[in-house]
Amino acid sequence: MAMTERDRPSAAEYGLPEHPACPFCERAETELHSPFGPQLSVATYWCRRCHTAFEWLKWKGSGRAD
Numbered sequence: 001m002a003m004t005e006r007d008r009p010s011a012a013e014y015g016l017p018e019h020p021a022c023p024f025c026e027r028a029e030t031e032l033h034s035p036f037g038p039q040l041s042v043a044t045y046w047c048r049r050c051h052t053a054f055e056w057l058k059w060k061g062s063g064r065a066d
Helices: none
Strands: 030-034 042-047 052-057
16 A cells, blocks of 8 residues: 555654755755655655755754864
């Protein structure tokens, strides 16, 4: 039995953004493809606008070395 959109967990349930901007076309017409990519620190999204998959890095830091 195939999973429907209603059955699929939302990005918010994983603590991820619902529609991050695509790094290729810069549009927010994106959807979560997989909450875990090739690494646990990466989520995979799909851009409906330019039909490209991209990875979003899960980062919860200040962006600087302390």
